[in-house]
Amino acid sequence: DAGVIQSPRHEVTEMGQEVTLRCKPISGHNSLFWYRQTMMRGLELLIYFNNNVPIDDSGMPEDRFSAKMPNASFSTLKIQPSEPRDSAVYFCASSLTGGTVGEQFFGPGTRLTVL
Amino acid sequence: GESVGLHLPTLSVQEGDNSIINCAYSNSASDYFIWYKQESGKGPQFIIDIRSNMDKRQGQRVTVLLNKTVKHLSLQIAATQPGDSAVYFCAENRAAGNKLTFGGGTRVLVKP
Numbered sequence: 613d614a615g616v617i618q619s620p621r622h623e624v625t626e627m628g629q630e631v632t633l634r635c636k637p638i639s640g641h642n643s644l645f646w647y648r649q650t651m652m653r654g655l656e657l658l659i660y661f662n663n664n665v666p667i668d669d670s671g672m673p674e675d676r677f678s679a680k681m682p683n684a685s686f687s688t689l690k691i692q693p694s695e696p697r698d699s700a701v702y703f704c705a706s707s708l709t710g711g712t713v714g715e716q717f718f719g720p721g722t723r724l725t726v727l
Numbered sequence: 728g729e730s731v732g733l734h735l736p737t738l739s740v741q742e743g744d745n746s747i748i749n750c751a752y753s754n755s756a757s758d759y760f761i762w763y764k765q766e767s768g769k770g771p772q773f774i775i776d777i778r779s780n781m782d783k784r785q786g787q788r789v790t791v792l793l794n795k796t797v798k799h800l801s802l803q804i805a806a807t808q809p810g811d812s813a814v815y816f817c818a819e820n821r822a823a824g825n826k827l828t829f830g831g832g833t834r835v836l837v838k839p
Contacts, residue, residue, distance in 0.1 A: 643825050655829040713759050713820040719768030
């Protein structure tokens, strides 16, 4: 298994631009999570999906952030417009849940720099 | 690779010694706990987990201890190796659903 796949691995953009981060979860997993990691705030959950449906988006910072999961094998996290304070490493994780919480498998992350 | 945190508590360990990493959690209703290891430039990697109906669980060279009375979790690494140098995070399932809440992390540095 290839594990969780994220793209791009690095993104440098200018303030005001739209940024789209992509994630392919592990095949067969039914939960997908987007996290943001910064030095100041550590690892924060932004949103998670179960069976492609958003369950908890309370961690999404503001309306500039949106996430979609059109099918079981693909999810996007979009920031529009981007701001310098959005600079962070964004991780996608997936898990197979059958009623109880379990291990989440993380991707390699996307390092976003907003100038 | 990315710097996870400049102000993380750091544990310096001599190669071959045992390491103990501690974590305090806040919600007495949390029923699932997990330890992750994050190496520079990589995503967190699962080490071991434990459910609240247990107080100890062992893996390969690692042991997790859970003390629900004082809401404390620890990770013990036996015979620490240079490859164990990383940031270690504990996480808890604090609320219903599949959500995990992560602690701030501890950096482990293994000295040769």
